[in-house]
Amino acid sequence: MALSTEESGRLAALLGGQAERVTTRWTEIVTSSLRGRLSQAELRRQVEDLHRAIVATGQHGEIDLASENAAELRAALTELSRGRARQGFSATETTISIFALKDVLAELVQEAGGATALHDFVAFSKLVDEMGLFTFESFVRTRESLIADQAEQLLELSTPVVKLWEGVVAVPLVGTLDSARAQVVMERLLQTLVDTGSPYAIIDITGVPAVDTQVAQHILKTVVAARLMGADCIISGIRPQIAQTIVALGIEFGDIATKASLADALRHVLRLSGVETARRQPRRGV
Amino acid sequence: MERVPILKIGDILLVSIQLDMSDQTAVQLQEDLAERIVDTGCHGVIIDITALDIVDSFVGRMLSTIASISKVLDAETVVVGMRPAVAITLVELGLSLNGIRTALNVERGMELIAAAHADELDYQLDDDPDAETASS
Amino acid sequence: MTAGIDLGQPQAQSVRSDEDVVRVRQLVRAVAVAVKLSLVDQTKVVTAASELARNTLVYGGGGSVEVTTVDNGRRKGVRIVFADSGPGIADLNLAMTDGYTSGGGLGLGLSGSRRLVDEFEIETSPETGTRITVTKWSR
Numbered sequence: 001m002a003l004s005t006e007e008s009g010r011l012a013a014l015l016g017g018q019a020e021r022v023t024t025r026w027t028e029i030v031t032s033s034l035r036g037r038l039s040q041a042e043l044r045r046q047v048e049d050l051h052r053a054i055v056a057t058g059q060h061g062e063i064d065l066a067s068e069n070a071a072e073l074r075a076a077l078t079e080l081s082r083g084r085a086r087q088g089f090s091a092t093e094t095t096i097s098i099f100a101l102k103d104v105l106a107e108l109v110q111e112a113g114g115a116t117a118l119h120d121f122v123a124f125s126k127l128v129d130e131m132g133l134f135t136f137e138s139f140v141r142t143r144e145s146l147i148a149d150q151a152e153q154l155l156e157l158s159t160p161v162v163k164l165w166e167g168v169v170a171v172p173l174v175g176t177l178d179s180a181r182a183q184v185v186m187e188r189l190l191q192t193l194v195d196t197g198s199p200y201a202i203i204d205i206t207g208v209p210a211v212d213t214q215v216a217q218h219i220l221k222t223v224v225a226a227r228l229m230g231a232d233c234i235i236s237g238i239r240p241q242i243a244q245t246i247v248a249l250g251i252e253f254g255d256i257a258t259k260a261s262l263a264d265a266l267r268h269v270l271r272l273s274g275v276e277t278a279r280r281q282p283r284r285g286v
Numbered sequence: 287m288e289r290v291p292i293l294k295i296g297d298i299l300l301v302s303i304q305l306d307m308s309d310q311t312a313v314q315l316q317e318d319l320a321e322r323i324v325d326t327g328c329h330g331v332i333i334d335i336t337a338l339d340i341v342d343s344f345v346g347r348m349l350s351t352i353a354s355i356s357k358v359l360d361a362e363t364v365v366v367g368m369r370p371a372v373a374i375t376l377v378e379l380g381l382s383l384n385g386i387r388t389a390l391n392v393e394r395g396m397e398l399i400a401a402a403h404a405d406e407l408d409y410q411l412d413d414d415p416d417a418e419t420a421s422s
Numbered sequence: 423m424t425a426g427i428d429l430g431q432p433q434a435q436s437v438r439s440d441e442d443v444v445r446v447r448q449l450v451r452a453v454a455v456a457v458k459l460s461l462v463d464q465t466k467v468v469t470a471a472s473e474l475a476r477n478t479l480v481y482g483g484g485g486s487v488e489v490t491t492v493d494n495g496r497r498k499g500v501r502i503v504f505a506d507s508g509p510g511i512a513d514l515n516l517a518m519t520d521g522y523t524s525g526g527g528l529g530l531g532l533s534g535s536r537r538l539v540d541e542f543e544i545e546t547s548p549e550t551g552t553r554i555t556v557t558k559w560s561r
Contacts, residue, residue, distance in 0.1 A: 002337055091336060116385065156501075182322065182561075187370060187371075187374070187462060190370030190373060191370050193370075193390060194370060194390060197390055197393075198390075199389075199390060224377045225373035225376070225384075226373070227388070228366070228368055228373040228376055228383060229368045229388060229390060230387075230388035230389035230390045230394065241367075306444050307444075308440040308441050308443065309440045309443065310440045315473045319472070337470070339451070339465065340468050340469045341473060342446065342469050342472040342473055342476075343474060343531060370462075371464070372465060374465070374539065375462070375463050375466050375469050377533035377537055378466065378534075378537050379469060379473075379530055379531050379537065380520055380534050381530060382535070
């Protein structure tokens with residue numbers, strides 16, 4: 001797929017010889033495709049960077065996108081696709097910036113003419129295709145890592161564990177719970193119990209629109225794990241529809257305390273710990 | 287074979303498991319503990335597993351057995367300091383540690399034992415007709 | 423803790439005594455840490471390894487454990503093979519049932535460890551003994 005040394009030399013000469021004209025034409029074509037969402041100056045700078053990288057690589061000998069030689073060119077392409085991905089451009093809008101070079105090359109080759117014109121144009125085209133694919137790949141990679149980052153941030157944001165009272169922590173769950181999130185909640189809640197030395201935890205599901213078997217299982221497992229560690233969990237904010245689902249699914253909540261609201265749950269916990277302190281005082285008489 | 291040390295603090299025996307126990311060490315601890323409960327007449331046993339990074343079914347069974355033995359010997363056992371990852375794994379494994387009382391840390395464990403012991407003292411006082419007349 | 427462990431190579435550990443079960447746990451933990459399993463997943467796979475290595479010792483009459491790292495391109499993981507040349511498992515379905523035991527344990531070894539790992543394969547026969555392969559993937 002690589003361009004031979006002669007082809008590269010001719011490409012570099014072709015592009016380098018009329019640098020000003022090439023970048024202007026290239027910028028023009030790209031501008032029309034992006035419908036003014038990027039400033040002319042910004043675009044021109046990007047195109048000039050790419051142009052410089054191609055000419056520099058071509059002057060060094062054969063152009064092979066995978067080789068050591070093309071590191072600068074790859075860096076320029078990666079930077080372009082990363083920038084576009086972050087700014088929210090589509091994959092087409094990004095790769096078209098590369099494919100536009102083909103139009104420019106076609107005009108140049110036609111003008112120059114000569115015996116090798118057709119052969120050269122095919123070879124150059126192949127290189128442009130390769131650059132386009134490379135750009136597309138790194139565009140996708142950038143988008144994927146953006147999505148992964150956002151998913152992680154969402155996970156962080158959506159599972160706060162708050163201290164409600166001395167010895168009482170609560171997790172107000174908001175939004176749909178999937179397995180991954182339920183697991184994060186479970187681990188964070190249990191860790192908070194250890195860190196704060198709190199023997200009571202309230203899991204408030206007022207903000208959870210629906211509960212399926214899996215989510216219910218996760219909540220149950222959390223409660224059992226907390227018990228193994230020596231803490232008690234209370235579930236609050238079960239909405240009527242959810243109560244119906246739980247019963248319909250045949251999920252056994254057993255002896256786990258459930259309360260209508262967070263306030264009820266807190267009152268229940270305070271009474272529990274209150275009873276404990278009262279019991280410690282000696283009871284005389286009956 | 288290594289042995290797990292047993293400390294006596296007031297009326298409580300404290301066992302802090304610091305090493306990755308072989309099964310033999312676990313069985314040895316079970317025996318040592320029964321002997322110490324009888325020797326000292328302590329009414330509480332605290333087993334601190336903060337340092338254990340796993341509890342498998344063998345160690346789980348040992349904890350249950352210790353709890354049952356000490357109950358027979360009139361001592362209350364509390365297992366303290368179980369790590370969250372260990373608790374989650376035990377739930378998945380299906381081990382429920384029935385009959386074992388647990389607490390988050392040594393301090394809470396001591397409170398539990400003190401409360402259980404106080405209840406028992408109350409009960410004895412309630413039962414004693416002399417105490418009843420003396421207080422009224 | 424991972425010092426001295428060449429992750430490209432399978433790590434073997436014979437299981438002949440109690441102490442060997444402890445060594446299996448330590449080996450599995452070191453590899454699990456090296457492939458960056460989460461703390462909970464480390465704990466799960468080490469617990470499963472402990473159960474299965476004890477089975478190899480108690481029911482298989484001793485055997486060997488081999489720990490390798492695996493990579494499916496997207497995720498890394500730990501794969502552990504427990505092999506013994508013991509009498510095999512007569513009724514596999516029964517042995518996989520929660521609470522069933524032939525050896526005075528709690529009966530959670532096989533069924534419980536299957537829940538702790540992502541992949542669980544078992545081959546058993548009276549002639550060749552028992553071979554269990556488990557895999558845990560990083561998330």
